[in-house]
Amino acid sequence: MSGPLVEQGFDLMLYGMGTVVVFLSLLVVATWAMSTVINRWFPDKPVEQALKPSTSIPPQVPEKTLRIIKDAIAQHRQR
């Protein structure tokens, strides 16, 4: 049970798994470094930021949605 095909499989496992581990290890280090740099020099207020997206919906959608909702509620009441 060997031959070129199995050898290719072995190579793929070796280099593939190697790449995955090396790459993600690098990413661990890079992420840790990034977080350190950001939290030291470019901190932001996570609470305030976390709330922000819910109000930054583009006005168009709510405008329309608002209208649909009002209609829907009106229809609902009529029933």
Add this chain to the structure above:
Amino acid sequence: MSGPLVEQGFDLMLYGMGTVVVFLSLLVVATWAMSTVINRWFPDKPVEQALKPSTSIPPQVPEKTLRIIKDAIAQHRQR
């Protein structure tokens, strides 16, 4: 007023209408059989089932919708 074209038209009417009638008749029989089998051996509770879809909306949509709605209502009140 005959000739190959009219003949083709006749054929199309004959076989076409025939196929439609035979097919839908078959479907009547098959549907009746299906309903009989299902209602005898695999009954489900139609009322409960009918209500179910309205709660099985994937959570993602309502999550987002909920937020949009809350915003919309908030905006609406501010006016």
Add this chain to the structure above:
Amino acid sequence: MSGPLVEQGFDLMLYGMGTVVVFLSLLVVATWAMSTVINRWFPDKPVEQALKPSTSIPPQVPEKTLRIIKDAIAQHRQR
């Protein structure tokens, strides 16, 4: 500083700007004429019309939306 390229640029400016001005002037006249004709012979009630679109949403969307809203509100209350 002349030559065929600059000449082409000049031509483009002349004919281009000319076309834009002539076309939009024509449009001014045509728009004025259109408004005059419509407001004299085919007037409609702008207020009533302006309100109409908000109720002419196809029933499908509100139906569905209504359901989503009801779910969303229900979910919201449970929290």
Add this chain to the structure above:
Amino acid sequence: MEQLVALWTSSGIAQLSVGQFSMMLVGLGLLYLAIRKGFEPLLLVPIAVGTLLVNIPGAGLDAAPIYDAAGHMTSPGGMMYYIYEIGIASGMFPLIIFMGVGAMTDFGPLLANPKTLLLGAAAQFGIFATVLGAVSFSALGIFDFSIQDASSIGIIGGADGPTAIFVTSKLSPEILGAVAVAAYSYMALVPIIQPPIMRALTSPEERAIKMEQLRPVSKTEKIVFPLLLLLLVALFLPSAAPLIGMFIFGNLMRESGVVERLSFTAQNSLINIVTIFLGLGVGSKMSADKFLNWETLGILGLGAVAFCIGTASGVILAKIMNKYSSTPINPLIGSAGVSAVPMAARVSNKIGMEANPHNHLLMHAMGPNVAGVIGSAIAAGVMITMVGNL
């Protein structure tokens, strides 16, 4: 000065033919019908705008791309060319719309009373009678319709826009514009075309017949039925599989209850996007040379006849069924078999309430109504098989 001449010769006035001008009037007329008269605006507004755009001389919106001898593209062609070739010639747009229609369809009333399927069959007689009429006109030398043209004209009587567009794009694309306009216009005219025929063929007593309330239908039945339909199509009429397949796919997304996201999108964004482009693509076949001819009058006239015969056939079969059925059948629901969902069912309901104000036929008419959709798709399959390869 040269440039001025170039601008002028490229201008519309210098190039506009009488035909193109007339087609613009046709486009404006369609817009009037759609906006002021409410004629199926979802399709007719895009078709009308497509008609206006394609008849602008020199705009090249339906120009094909041009390649040089080496196969390199020298001109990319116009937007409407791509819409037509990618979306309509391939059949994809009508099929996607049919999927959305499937996702909007409730087979419940049909399942509660499956024999109404036969009414959906009877109403297809309008299709085939019109085919025969069209070829007879050809034989008489009045029009010049091939058997493919005749089939495309007949399918107008199916009262199903996507089916009509699908069949016509396969059999006789050059008359697609006229067929689609006729199909959607007559669907909009159902409340005007059908009532006189319905009243003529029924007595006031028949119109007042009350039908038994429909039994509740279980969720399992609603899930299994589309599969059963697909199975029968697979076994007996594979050429109907694209239309019926996409239709049941949409319906299965609806009824399975586990893919609400997909069903919602199929009924909303996706069908809306495709409708916009389908309309524009159909409009690209509304050029003067394709629409402004004697044959178009024939198409419009024969299409109306197809509607009328289909309506009558449905009502007559319903009368016959009422005689032999154990439970009463109001003949008015027969006319709903032409499809034109849900307009035709509402017409049945309205005429029924005229005869008896407590007679609610709407749900009973929904059975033949959706059966008509299936019936037309089957008829389309037969036609594509029988005349598509001639």
Add this chain to the structure above:
Amino acid sequence: MEQLVALWTSSGIAQLSVGQFSMMLVGLGLLYLAIRKGFEPLLLVPIAVGTLLVNIPGAGLDAAPIYDAAGHMTSPGGMMYYIYEIGIASGMFPLIIFMGVGAMTDFGPLLANPKTLLLGAAAQFGIFATVLGAVSFSALGIFDFSIQDASSIGIIGGADGPTAIFVTSKLSPEILGAVAVAAYSYMALVPIIQPPIMRALTSPEERAIKMEQLRPVSKTEKIVFPLLLLLLVALFLPSAAPLIGMFIFGNLMRESGVVERLSFTAQNSLINIVTIFLGLGVGSKMSADKFLNWETLGILGLGAVAFCIGTASGVILAKIMNKYSSTPINPLIGSAGVSAVPMAARVSNKIGMEANPHNHLLMHAMGPNVAGVIGSAIAAGVMITMVGNL
């Protein structure tokens, strides 16, 4: 070992050129502007990501498919290649976005005061003056712009993203990246670029001029106006028909009131989907060899000049019109004629309120603002006619 070498030579570090590295910095810079500075993020975020992706060495995201001698595909090519070829080279993506913009546009203020259309005409002077500037630089040997390049650069001054992309993809696709980035960046910079010019050209008294309230506009006018516009385009400038045609199609869906479904989709799902892919597709033209050269600096500089001249022309014509008009015209609304809807109108309003806190110019400025969209599309049509076939 061989494999390790293969992995390494296929890795980015081994292949990354200085140019690609610089373009990645450009991409990150665009992201910074879009996310932190709010520069037209809807387009600049996708363009920036496209820039990052297309400059990854060896990723092949913009690779064309490869065919062998027998015409069989041996490599399918990359995603961004298809996005560009199908959506941008054909002109479809900018046209679909223009349709969505049309569905978001209210012509009411323009209809109430149609002479503001002239302000939209005047502001296009920036476009053509810049064309002349660009070819002059070429004649002086500073840059190497063809007349097509010069036209694409001028159209930046139109302050309309989709129009700029449409024109550039037809006339000089190789500078599409730089032109699109300049167009969207300067549109975002309108609140910084325009005020000094507006203040320099007007007196405080002029800025304080109050305008008469706009008359109400009827629904019929709003429906007929787009058709009138299309008719004039069809008659006089068919080459503007794709842009204007799709714009009025969107507007007609909005104003007709009978196809709300389609209008809603055109303004939401459809325009969003196309925006994502348009941005990626434009990004695919942001490769180092196309962007990192001396000409790009010229494009950015001349684009800014086009904006400034357009702003000034609008203000100056508004001053002249104010002199001869029976009703007062605040010159500040002239600058809104460059389009950049609705930012430029808001700037007019803001500067007006500085001079007189009770002076609300917003609705008055919306007239020239949407007129500027029409004006740029007309200018685009002239350019495509005059230099597209040279």
Add this chain to the structure above:
Amino acid sequence: MEQLVALWTSSGIAQLSVGQFSMMLVGLGLLYLAIRKGFEPLLLVPIAVGTLLVNIPGAGLDAAPIYDAAGHMTSPGGMMYYIYEIGIASGMFPLIIFMGVGAMTDFGPLLANPKTLLLGAAAQFGIFATVLGAVSFSALGIFDFSIQDASSIGIIGGADGPTAIFVTSKLSPEILGAVAVAAYSYMALVPIIQPPIMRALTSPEERAIKMEQLRPVSKTEKIVFPLLLLLLVALFLPSAAPLIGMFIFGNLMRESGVVERLSFTAQNSLINIVTIFLGLGVGSKMSADKFLNWETLGILGLGAVAFCIGTASGVILAKIMNKYSSTPINPLIGSAGVSAVPMAARVSNKIGMEANPHNHLLMHAMGPNVAGVIGSAIAAGVMITMVGNL
């Protein structure tokens, strides 16, 4: 009579092979799993319908277009052919879905505890071990898998549908049906496959380990992280750039907070539309000749093995890390490294609560869970580089 024969020979019964009939049963079985058992219905319902449609004899839904000698199209081909060629062979559909997944992904838990990325790496061992297993079977003559087939089978263990489809469509499109069905089925089976392995490899004390609460993560970190990831991919593994690039594009739309419209569309209409067509396209590879063979059994078996090995590897590495880490790590979160977001993380949480009802592991398991998505995409990139050109 001729026509009757034509109709009959074109009918399904006359043509239906045993293989096609069996594949219809497979399609119905998939529908049963999707609808009644809740197996990833979003993908399996469209795949199942695609399976039914493609096996209808004579329907021609996956027929390629036919051209005559002059290059003119004589038959436009079927819808599913176009879906596959345009959307899947080009890689676009899986990439667009991956973009949507990115827009739904919160990297917060991963950023709070970046060393959980290693668990996402460990779980990829299942992929590569399975590749070795597959080629060993080939070497033993039991199955006939090429190295490309083996890679596609291994990627099932990545527990990521779009990644599996992307890799398989590039490396061995003929087994795409089986691979996709296996990938989605096993993802649905995660709550059944993983717990026994997790319990076997851990002691009750280990399962009861409480982890420290995650620190809050700032918005800037969430915006910079995807860019960092893309940068590393660009430098070290460009062949992973399409997958990772679209993933971070989606995530950036989400986290930037300035393109909510686009993010919303990417997570809803767009991903839903593409899911419908991706499923149909995958179904088009479920024809009898491609699915009904001995190799399919091998694919299904090896795919399950890949899942098991991946689960075990994740748990084992988590045990090792727990030993050497300053803060406690519950080994149960290791199994979430296979991805199958968010199912695998929920399984970790559930098994953890069995051991200690106050032990909430969900957020801790989300770190390895999304790390597993990245890990599989990296593995996909390696495979495409190493065996894609052989």
